[in-house]
Amino acid sequence: MRPWSRDFFRIVSWNIERGLQFPKILDFLKTIQADLLLLQEVDLNARRTRYRDIASELARCLNLNYVFGMEFQELSEGSAARPAYHGMATLSPWPLSKARIIQFHDQSSFWKPRWYVPNLATFQRRIGGRIGLVAEANIYGRKVVTYNLHLESRGADELRVRQLNEVLADSRRYVDRPSFVVAGDFNLDASAGDAARALGDAGFRDAVGSPERPTTPAHVLSHGRAIDWIFVSDTADSRGEVHHEIRASDHYPVSATLVQPSAAA
Numbered sequence: 308m309r310p311w312s313r314d315f316f317r318i319v320s321w322n323i324e325r326g327l328q329f330p331k332i333l334d335f336l337k338t339i340q341a342d343l344l345l346l347q348e349v350d351l352n353a354r355r356t357r358y359r360d361i362a363s364e365l366a367r368c369l370n371l372n373y374v375f376g377m378e379f380q381e382l383s384e385g386s387a388a389r390p391a392y393h394g395m396a397t398l399s400p401w402p403l404s405k406a407r408i409i410q411f412h413d414q415s416s417f418w419k420p421r422w423y424v425p426n427l428a429t430f431q432r433r434i435g436g437r438i439g440l441v442a443e444a445n446i447y448g449r450k451v452v453t454y455n456l457h458l459e460s461r462g463a464d465e466l467r468v469r470q471l472n473e474v475l476a477d478s479r480r481y482v483d484r485p486s487f488v489v490a491g492d493f494n495l496d497a498s499a500g501d502a503a504r505a506l507g508d509a510g511f512r513d514a515v516g517s518p519e520r521p522t523t524p525a526h527v528l529s530h531g532r533a534i535d536w537i538f539v540s541d542t543a544d545s546r547g548e549v550h551h552e553i554r555a556s557d558h559y560p561v562s563a564t565l566v567q568p569s570a571a572a
Contacts, residue, residue: 313447315566318514320490320537322347322457322558325393326361331555333368339562342446344398345455347492348556349375353384353391362396373398374406376440378457395440395455395491402445409439409477413469414459439474449486452478456491467494468501475509487511487540492558497536511538514563515547522549522559537563 319341323332325348336344346365350356366373378394385391397403414436440455454474458467471493478487489511495502498513506512514537521531535558539545543565550560 316342317564318343319562320345321560322492324556325350328555345490346396347457349396351392371398372403374442376408379435397442397455403442406442411437411470451486454489458494460494464495490537514539514545520549535561
């Protein structure tokens with residue numbers, strides 16, 4: 308695989324909790340100087356985020372290209388005339404192309420509207436389902452296929468692993484040997500078990516490391532969890548970090564800097 312033409316490039320993945328703390332999110336993204344930003348839980352026209360187009364505003368403020376994938380219509384956050392949506396956004400200073408969505412075959416039915424469940428924000432009634440947002444980036448002339456994931460938060464890990472396997476099967480369609488990035492909120496510990504085996508068998512490695520470091524804050528009733536990950540197919544060394552100093556979401560940003568051996572020496 309041809310190496311990057313610069314000594315390093317940086318990937319950031321972050322569940323931004325709808326974009327509720329937009330100024331703090333923007334401040335961090337301004338400082339991180341990433342080549343790829345993969346964001347989850349991104350609002351579009353939702354009441355809770357003042358009807359903002361979060362992805363578009365971030366892209367404009369940061370002068371980045373972006374693609375947005377709609378995951379759910381949020382029934383309690385909009386109206387018939389102005390529906391609200393929720394999804395993922397991939398942003399980059401590099402050209403992005405061939406964006407598409409993988410609508411997972413295996414889904415939880417938890418979020419579906421039901422006649423006996425009030426249509427209130429507390430119950431998060433939604434139309435849609437979990438997706439993977441796929442986009443191609445051209446970084447220093449190298450094709451990078453990005454999979455921006457938000458695997459199901461309800462149900463057992465077996466469901467999440469099945470969703471992950473759909474992504475890995477999709478990656479095998481490429482015969483031109485691009486570089487791959489699979490990142491996002493996995494809602495499971497991908498450092499062990501079936502998820503780790505599936506990723507390893509498909510040729511992916513953990514670019515962040517340190518699974519003992521939680522990517523969500525600890526609460527009174529629960530410890531922090533390591534559920535946000537960046538996996539890559541590239542063979543370069545990497546330096547990963549969980550940015551615990553950033554308190555702008557119910558997840559911490561995670562980053563991975565891929566470093567060529569000559570730069571790491």
